[in-house]
Amino acid sequence: MPQPPSSPPSPPSARRVGVLVLPGFSLLAEACATEPLTVAGQLAAAPLYHLIILGPTARPVASASGQGLMAECSLVQAPDDLDMLLVCAPGAQAADEALRRRLVELATPGRLIVGVGGGAELLAHAGLLDGYRATVPWSRLDEVRLAHPRIRLSSQPFEIDRERLTCGGGTAALDMMMTLVGRQHGSVLAERVSAHFVLERVRVGEEPSPGLPGGTPESLTEALALMEANIEEPLTTAELAEHLGISRRQLERLFKKHLRAVPSRYYLDLRLQRARRLLRESERPAGDVAMMTGFSSAAHFSTAYRNHFGLTPREERLS
Numbered sequence: 001m002p003q004p005p006s007s008p009p010s011p012p013s014a015r016r017v018g019v020l021v022l023p024g025f026s027l028l029a030e031a032c033a034t035e036p037l038t039v040a041g042q043l044a045a046a047p048l049y050h051l052i053i054l055g056p057t058a059r060p061v062a063s064a065s066g067q068g069l070m071a072e073c074s075l076v077q078a079p080d081d082l083d084m085l086l087v088c089a090p091g092a093q094a095a096d097e098a099l100r101r102r103l104v105e106l107a108t109p110g111r112l113i114v115g116v117g118g119g120a121e122l123l124a125h126a127g128l129l130d131g132y133r134a135t136v137p138w139s140r141l142d143e144v145r146l147a148h149p150r151i152r153l154s155s156q157p158f159e160i161d162r163e164r165l166t167c168g169g170g171t172a173a174l175d176m177m178m179t180l181v182g183r184q185h186g187s188v189l190a191e192r193v194s195a196h197f198v199l200e201r202v203r204v205g206e207e208p209s210p211g212l213p214g215g216t217p218e219s220l221t222e223a224l225a226l227m228e229a230n231i232e233e234p235l236t237t238a239e240l241a242e243h244l245g246i247s248r249r250q251l252e253r254l255f256k257k258h259l260r261a262v263p264s265r266y267y268l269d270l271r272l273q274r275a276r277r278l279l280r281e282s283e284r285p286a287g288d289v290a291m292m293t294g295f296s297s298a299a300h301f302s303t304a305y306r307n308h309f310g311l312t313p314r315e316e317r318l319s
Contacts, residue, residue: 014047015083015184018106020054020075020119024090027063028232028292029117031282032173033086036193040181043192048185054078056099064090064232065291075102084112087119091140094118100126110163112180117169124148133161137168138226138235138243157225168229171274197277219244220254227267231274234294237263272308275301279316286313 019034037049055061055071062068076098078085085106089095095103103126107113115123120136121144123129130150135141135158145153158167158176160183167176174197182190223240235243240263241251255263275293278284284292290301290313306312 014041014050016050016052016079016081017084017086018052018054018075018078018082020078020085020087020089021061021063021069021071022056022087022089022094022119022122023062024064024094025061025088025119026090026117026169026232027065027067027288028171029119029169029173030063030069030088031284031292032171033088033114033116033177035282036174036177036181036197039196040185040189040193043196044185044189052079052082065288067288075099075106078102078106082106082111084114086114086116087122088116089119089122091118092121092125095122095126103128112163112165114165114176116167116173120166120168123164123166124151129164129166132164133159134164134166135159135168136166138229141243155222155225157229170229170231172225172229197281217254217258219246219251220258223251223254223263227270231271232292232294234267234271268304269308271295272305275305275313276309276316279313286317289313 017037019030021030034051037051041048053069053072054075055069057074058071058077060068060070085103087103100122103123107128113123113128115121115129115134115136117137118140120129120134121140124134124136124144125148129148131152133152133154135154135156136144138155141153141155144151157172158165158179160176160179165176165180167173178190178193178197181193222244226235226240226243237251238248241248244251251263255261255266259266261269271293275289278289278292279286286301287298290298293301295301295304302312305316309316
């Protein structure tokens with residue numbers, strides 16, 4: 001096997017995290033999965049995680065929006081001393097047989113294997129989720145369940161089962177990785193990371209969405225989880241209802257009764273709040289933020305943002 005190129009060593013106390021990105025991966029999902037690890041180290045003023053970007057080759061990898069991320073080395077050359085391998089992919093089709101075999105080689109005891117969005121489906125296709133509780137993107141749940149009956153699939157936004165972590169993508173990755181930070185470094189640091197991202201609290205997979213009373217119908221809780229997991233590629237109200245197994249009219253009644261809102265408006269508000277956090281907490285261009293929050297164009301994003309907050313994304317950055 002070729003030797004990996006030399007790279008700056010990670011601090012002795014840092015966990016080494018390989019971040020595999022494959023062509024067509026989601027920028028939002030990748031950012032939501034890696035930013036909590038980076039922020040945890042900044043807040044702790046200690047080297048907690050050392051990220052190593054991996055790709056099919058040591059070249060830039062294009063995301064779904066066309067933005068590139070430079071891979072330090074190929075997955076074949078990935079260091080053998082990784083503590084965690086995080087896979088960001090558009091789906092199982094993103095990897096050839098050689099790459100899937102390498103994933104299996106790297107799934108050694110003691111190493112965390114993390115599937116984000118389509119990366120979770122890729123892990124399923126490689127046989128790495130058999131016997132584990134896991135989740136995949138909502139749109140692929142039924143297909144994966146039929147193709148891989150040995151996986152204990154759930155409809156939760158994310159799942160952590162022993163050495164396997166999976167989520168449906170999008171902001172679900174944020175919750176999943178902050179939960180991991182809490183397990184590895186304590187709840188106090190996890191809460192500080194959560195506060196950094198202006199979230200109410202770190203949510204675990206079994207809990208309802210924040211702000212909802214305990215008696216909230218399960219269908220509404222799952223609808224909100226679906227929305228949070230699909231920020232970059234929003235679902236229509238009809239698609240939400242179909243995933244939940246209820247009619248569109250039933251879903252609209254639930255939102256009106258418990259949230260005094262219509263699903264489409266609530267979903268838009270959720271996406272715009274996420275966009276506002278990205279504009280305030282990151283240096284990503286407004287065009288990237290638009291793509292990461294499900295807007296088809298910068299102009300559409302700017303109009304919706306101004307109508308909601310009373311100022312444009314550019315003015316938000318300057319305020």
